[in-house]
Amino acid sequence: MLETVRYEAEKRLLGSLALAGGLAGFAAMMTLLAPGVLGEVDVAALAEQLPPSFVEAFDLELMGSIEGFLAIELYEFLWLVGLGAYIAYSAAGTLAGDIETGRIDTLLAAPISRERVLTETYLGLLLPILLANVAVFATVFAGTRFVGDPIAAVDLLVVHALSVPYFCCCAAFGMLASVSAPGRVVAEGVAAGGVVGAFLLQTVSEAAGFSWLGAVAPMRYYDPTGVLTASEYDLAGAGILLGATLVLLAGSALWFREVDVS
Amino acid sequence: MATIRTDNLTKYYGDVRGVEDLSFSVEAGEVFGFLGPNGAGKTTAIRTLLGFQSPTSGSATVLGADVTDAAALRDARARVGYLPSEPAFDDRMTGRRLLSYHGALRGDVRSDELLDMFHPPLDRPVGDYSRGNRQMLAIVLAFMHDPDLLIMDEPTSGLDPLKQETFLEFVRTEREQGTTFFFSSHVLSEVRKVCDRVGIIRDGRLVEVASVDSLLHRSGKHVRLTLGDSVDGNAFDLPGVHDVTVGGGARREPSDRGDDVTTVSFTYTGAYEPLLRRVLEHDLRDLSIEEAPLEDVFMRFYDEAAEEAAPQQSVDGDAADGEAEDA
Numbered sequence: 001m002l003e004t005v006r007y008e009a010e011k012r013l014l015g016s017l018a019l020a021g022g023l024a025g026f027a028a029m030m031t032l033l034a035p036g037v038l039g040e041v042d043v044a045a046l047a048e049q050l051p052p053s054f055v056e057a058f059d060l061e062l063m064g065s066i067e068g069f070l071a072i073e074l075y076e077f078l079w080l081v082g083l084g085a086y087i088a089y090s091a092a093g094t095l096a097g098d099i100e101t102g103r104i105d106t107l108l109a110a111p112i113s114r115e116r117v118l119t120e121t122y123l124g125l126l127l128p129i130l131l132a133n134v135a136v137f138a139t140v141f142a143g144t145r146f147v148g149d150p151i152a153a154v155d156l157l158v159v160h161a162l163s164v165p166y167f168c169c170c171a172a173f174g175m176l177a178s179v180s181a182p183g184r185v186v187a188e189g190v191a192a193g194g195v196v197g198a199f200l201l202q203t204v205s206e207a208a209g210f211s212w213l214g215a216v217a218p219m220r221y222y223d224p225t226g227v228l229t230a231s232e233y234d235l236a237g238a239g240i241l242l243g244a245t246l247v248l249l250a251g252s253a254l255w256f257r258e259v260d261v262s
Numbered sequence: 263m264a265t266i267r268t269d270n271l272t273k274y275y276g277d278v279r280g281v282e283d284l285s286f287s288v289e290a291g292e293v294f295g296f297l298g299p300n301g302a303g304k305t306t307a308i309r310t311l312l313g314f315q316s317p318t319s320g321s322a323t324v325l326g327a328d329v330t331d332a333a334a335l336r337d338a339r340a341r342v343g344y345l346p347s348e349p350a351f352d353d354r355m356t357g358r359r360l361l362s363y364h365g366a367l368r369g370d371v372r373s374d375e376l377l378d379m380f381h382p383p384l385d386r387p388v389g390d391y392s393r394g395n396r397q398m399l400a401i402v403l404a405f406m407h408d409p410d411l412l413i414m415d416e417p418t419s420g421l422d423p424l425k426q427e428t429f430l431e432f433v434r435t436e437r438e439q440g441t442t443f444f445f446s447s448h449v450l451s452e453v454r455k456v457c458d459r460v461g462i463i464r465d466g467r468l469v470e471v472a473s474v475d476s477l478l479h480r481s482g483k484h485v486r487l488t489l490g491d492s493v494d495g496n497a498f499d500l501p502g503v504h505d506v507t508v509g510g511g512a513r514r515e516p517s518d519r520g521d522d523v524t525t526v527s528f529t530y531t532g533a534y535e536p537l538l539r540r541v542l543e544h545d546l547r548d549l550s551i552e553e554a555p556l557e558d559v560f561m562r563f564y565d566e567a568a569e570e571a572a573p574q575q576s577v578d579g580d581a582a583d584g585e586a587e588d589a
Contacts, residue, residue, distance in 0.1 A: 003363060106346065109312055111367070
């Protein structure tokens, strides 16, 4: 049972540790920089000089607190878009890569169903998601306390807890790309590009007044800035993301079951 | 019940023909060689049998499981070992880890014994393996759960001659234990050594299914005569004589009467007696009758130009056992 999850997770261990370390390093830098930036830069005055649409798009008016600063400098971009795209990219590379190299042949020749191969491969992606969460949470938690501007522990915990359904959804999207795209590179491009594209769609559609268009973007249902600056926990959004994850995974499994592996 | 049976099995990739109308069966306990030049469709057939891809039309069963029934085939695969032609593994994993992973998936009852014969460096990452080591690891993975049926795609490719011999010997031993083998190859010597029957595939179609013995029999003997009298090609126009070549005098040592000799060689598929009677009408100096190399038989099937010659060959040869070709 779950041999493939174990194997996949083991395969990802080094990469996941490096990823978590890198993200933690960036989080530490931002946390340590925050007091200096907040003390020296008058964000409100800066915001007045910039076009209102720009200020709104990047939530600059919230930058005045350490929560807002970290939300924008860390969570809104590197975390939400960067890690989201990376997770989707990694997921897309899994089966597509194994099919392309022929590595999957030995596995598919075993008495294991394709659905199971897909599900267990997918579950292996939880490792980077969880490690990144633990590392960044611990860094921000400790870092804000170190600089003497502690961030609310519950908000921080929630921002990380709610990121799990979000990343799961990105990974599920990547899996769908992995089994449906013709080749690994295409799958990876579609997956990473899809996440970045969804983010742009969500941002632009809101600015342009077509916010319904952004409903397909997973970022719509996970708002780290809202959690950190206003303690708004979008639990329904998390539910939608989990639902979407299941739908995407079921779709991937159906596709993978029928597709020719050659 | 046949271990593998295909009925008009056809696989197209879009408009490109992989295999077409394959019908054959592999009986329990036999070693069936699947032969053909590169690109003939051997791998396509194997991948379809394993359920990696679904047939465009026709059907096939493996150990009684329909290849289009994913659940049945999954259960059947517990008793199937598969040796791919270019085994690929995660480069960073060690052989030992792959062994434990695949052992957990399909059960490991004999990897220790197998590792005595085939010994890849288990503690090194597979990325450092040579082609031969990779193949040996794949062999261990294919046999570790002691399957009833082995499906192998060019199994000896990448092995050095010594290991090839070990492997073929191993196949023979396994066959004696009742294991069934279906393997593709274009190495005729190994086919000759281990196969009971062969199917020959060309351009996606099965052109022949026959026992190795019958193929050899049908391919006839290479007859080579050295005659003291001069003859022309018509001197041996017996039924069953093919491809007569009459050579000029071979230079022999002085003691050999010094006069002209003629060499005649041909392929002969008939009985000995009429041949020998005809030969004795001549001044016979030397005679050799050898089994024709299996290569000649296959070349006939592979070679487009020889296509017309094949039917006339099979008339005077014995009827093949097994199914007739439907090409």
